Amino acid sequence: xxxxxxxxxxxxxxxxxxxxxxxxxxxxxxxxxxxxxxxxxxxxxxxxxxxxxxxxxxxxxxxxxxxxxxxxxxxxxxxxxxxxxxxxxxxxxxxxxxxxxxxxxxxxxxxxxxxxxxxxxxxxxxxxxxxxxxxxxxxxxxxxxxxxxxxxxxxxxxxxxxxxxxxxxxxxxxxxxxxxxxxxxxxxxxxxxxxxxxxxxxxxxxxxxxxxxxxxxxxxxxxxxxxxxxxxxxxxxxxxxxxxxxxxxxxxxxxxxxxxxxxxxxxxxxxxxxxxxxxxxxxxx
Numbered sequence: 415x416x417x418x419x420x421x422x423x424x425x426x427x428x429x430x431x432x433x434x435x436x437x438x439x440x441x442x443x444x445x446x447x448x449x450x451x452x453x454x455x456x457x458x459x460x461x462x463x464x465x466x467x468x469x470x471x472x473x474x475x476x477x478x479x480x481x482x483x484x485x486x487x488x489x490x491x492x493x494x495x496x497x498x499x500x501x502x503x504x505x506x507x508x509x510x511x512x513x514x515x516x517x518x519x520x521x522x523x524x525x526x527x528x529x530x531x532x533x534x535x536x537x538x539x540x541x542x543x544x545x546x547x548x549x550x551x552x553x554x555x556x557x558x559x560x561x562x563x564x565x566x567x568x569x570x571x572x573x574x575x576x577x578x579x580x581x582x583x584x585x586x587x588x589x590x591x592x593x594x595x596x597x598x599x600x601x602x603x604x605x606x607x608x609x610x611x612x613x614x615x616x617x618x619x620x621x622x623x624x625x626x627x628x629x630x631x632x633x634x635x636x637x638x639x640x641x642x643x644x645x646x647x648x649x650x651x652x653x654x655x656x657x658x659x660x661x662x663x664x665x666x667x668x669x670x671x672x673x674x675x676x677x678x679x680x681x682x683x684x685x686x687x688x689x690x691x692x693x694x695x696x697x698x699x
Contacts, residue, residue, distance in 0.1 A: 489517050490546035498554055500534040508532070509548065517542055525550070533580055536573070555579045559602050561593045576600040595624030605630055608648050612655045618664065629674075634664055643674045653679065 529538035576599030609616035650673035672680035
């Protein structure tokens with residue numbers, strides 16, 4: 415079960431459980447609602463007879479506020495479930511402003527929207543726990559990779575669903591793989607799942623480039639370009655891993671490996687530097 419964070423500082427302490435029978439507790443909880451309903455119905459009848467809806471609204475607001483405070487239906491505590499990376503101060507700014515407010519007047523949808531506006535919050539749900547607690551359940555973004563749309567573009571953090579997480583400081587995520595190319599975020603999870611099946615290849619892959627919105631080129635050790643097919647990438651990675659285990663292919667003087675054919679592996683080796691003519695050879699010419 416995910417931890418629950420209690421944000422209200424003024425209301426910490428032990429929770430006292432009264433030794434009452436269940437029907438007694440239910441009756442006590444229901445009584446304020448019955449009274450509140452009676453007030454609302456009476457107010458509606460009065461408005462209909464007097465034709466004064468504006469005055470009614472003001473009167474009902476004030477009356478319900480007094481009723482809520484008298485019966486204990488006021489937000490006294492706010493709790494959050496699911497927080498990992500979200501700054502507790504940001505959560506407190508949204509939630510603790512509701513402390514002391516009549517709980518039935520809190521607009522839950524407004525609170526949800528404010529929570530989803532925080533950097534790490536992907537989605538949120540807020541509910542009342544009567545008589546006096548607001549409880550929020552948040553789902554945070556899970557960092558997956560770094561992404562650039564093209565070389566030289568701004569680097570962004572993306573989550574498992576390819577959504578951009580708008581964090582300013584990327585240094586804590588420097589160990590994540592770097593993806594390049596338009597459309598790469600949406601295809602990232604599948605690629606990284608494939609690489610996880612070949613951990614020796616995965617840990618040596620420094621960059622992955624999404625080509626034409628169809629397939630990937632991997633860069634191993636920052637020097638070897640590995641061209642994967644648009645289909646059958648898992649089989650291609652298995653062939654590469656098997657060849658590397660058998661012949662240490664990735665440790666050789668290789669600059670590119672083409673796996674786009676299902677029948678063979680095409681390897682391009684590094685061209686040795688051209689030898690400069692010696693002085694003796696120059697005189698002999």
